[in-house]
Amino acid sequence: MAKKKSGKLPVPFQEIETRHEFRVYRKRDLVLVQGKGSSVWDLQGREFLDCVTGMGAAILGHGHPVVMKALKQAETLITCSNLFYNDQRALFMASLANAAPGDLKRVFLCNSGAESVEAALKFARFSTGKTEFICARRGYHGRTMGALSATFRPDYREDFMPLVPGFRFAELNHFESFREQVTNETAAVLLEVVQGEGGVHPVRKEFLQDIARLCREKGLLLILDEVQTGMGRTGRLFGCSNYDVIPDMICLAKSMAGGIPMGAVIVSDRIEHPLGKHGSTFGGNPLACKVANEVLKYILISGFLDSVRKKSFYLMRHLTSRPLSRAVEIRGLGLLTGIQVKGEAAPLVQELEDQGVLALTAGPDVIRLLPPLTISMKDLERLIGALCKILA
Template structure:
């Protein structure tokens, strides 16, 4: 690396350390990410050092279409040149078109969309809507669940470590084990506004719902007059091999949240879509009861329209299924090679997790992969799990290359740790 480049990287990292977040700066450097990203296209990211990386983290699901998909970029450019943000006094066409598309591509009678700018905001809206529509106040969530870090979303996020410093959060939230419909049945009561659930627990360690689990929850909610909120912020838009995670069980939620991939990897946008009954209960008396200044702005909607078109026209759900099968079987071969340090390889579509027995081995493996040019990361609520969420446009060759690098890195990590233990 030439001296100027090295100085530039150091300068950027020093500013992060001084003015952004010193702890995070150390963590990223320790993880092997001590470089500066410069540009990206498809599945590849180019760093200031000149290295090109394969992005198998995929922005935790943001980059379903890869980086800088040309059709999304063009749609956003077109809108940028006309009217990027809305007056919020008049109607605008991108929001009208996007809302019709979402109503048509989501299950059942999910109809009305509220727009925000992130996953947490989409969840905030869902929780508020559930309370207003039912007149009830309590929620049931699951242990290990991740729904975001704003106060409401954090209240239903199932990891004590993130909640504790901010308590008291919203009252009346109980957590039950994931994949047990019986536990929800026992917990649900006359004041339960909603059950909130992911169809694959993402940050909880990539844990797919067992077949029938989501439809059992649907039945339990319907019997008890509670709403079903399905959080598809990470699973939605093809990631799991079908358009929506709920499609694996043929379930229609009362409220569904989405974000991440919705902006086509170019713009931030979140959406909360509800049935007409729920919408009536929330907005009937005051259409301004819940709002967001930037939510559903024309540029974000233009990106989302293009993203939805591409996902449907290019059948990217099917691509996720096929490439996911290849990736899972490659990772299982590595598991056989590495032995008991890898506990399990699991996932659905291109949302795949590898659970290690020891957190240090997972961390060293991520570091080794970064050094060899593959971006991976662990799941927030379970750091023993390395997640693989590459763009849905990933090629067979890129999958095979990433599996080889994972194999080398995991073997190296196990060896290094054995070396340390024997000292």
């Protein structure tokens, strides 16, 4: 872990950032300056296995040749407003629409997860003429006012009241709890297929299929927030393919462009929106589109998603077969893994860091792992070794 990778001068970056940043995050005591593959290096040249990946953005790891090559698009055209057509945007939209299930064939492009959720909420209200949404307890959809209104955690919400009205919450994986919330004003049900931030809770297949049926019967839209689960994270390009459910909208972001900011909503034929009432300056810029198109092609190369499923199975099998006395439950889908622990997760995430592995929390008592889908078996072994050590 002590491989010297950068020869940077000892500039006090941490101090400078602390002095100038308008802080909204509690930070960890590390200055990361370089990445390659599944590793990142700090200012002192210490190497870490990266299972944070910019909160799931670097889905092909750091400095992947496909991403590096696609970034050369910057030499041709970086920005092009949506007032004009563009070659890279056209190609990417076509690839994404072709890869999407059912009649999800039109794409709105934006720059982040919260933006994609905001757009989906507006599209749903306009398409149905109704105002209410049913979301899941523990669900997370972002920090802007609309996305926050759909987010459950009281401590994220309570300082910003009044939020957007019309959001109701029901118990994930309890069909009746959702059905009870349906009113004449319900526009849509909004769900994650695996609650990421909320503690890595996968939705159950029967539940999601029942919700899809309820939506069809009652004329509601089904919006799946796949910001964290999309683009191969669950072992399928879209998480919903694990459940044989086709929603009316899929929200995407995080990993779409391999770490370059990007978001999207893929919409079905049932979705309508008037011209001129929604938009984005940067959404669909040629640079992000070119990178996203190459990332998508790479994920869809034959065998790639099989390898993700194999690695996920391997990780799960090894973690669930060892005597990990500090673990309560291990959950997940694909390479989105949550380990519920006894007590607080944060000190264990620090212990992992001391073992050379960077991980996240998901709520107070869950360690969350978002490794690159390209993680090698050797690095997977290293991850398992570190986890066994701290959880034994």
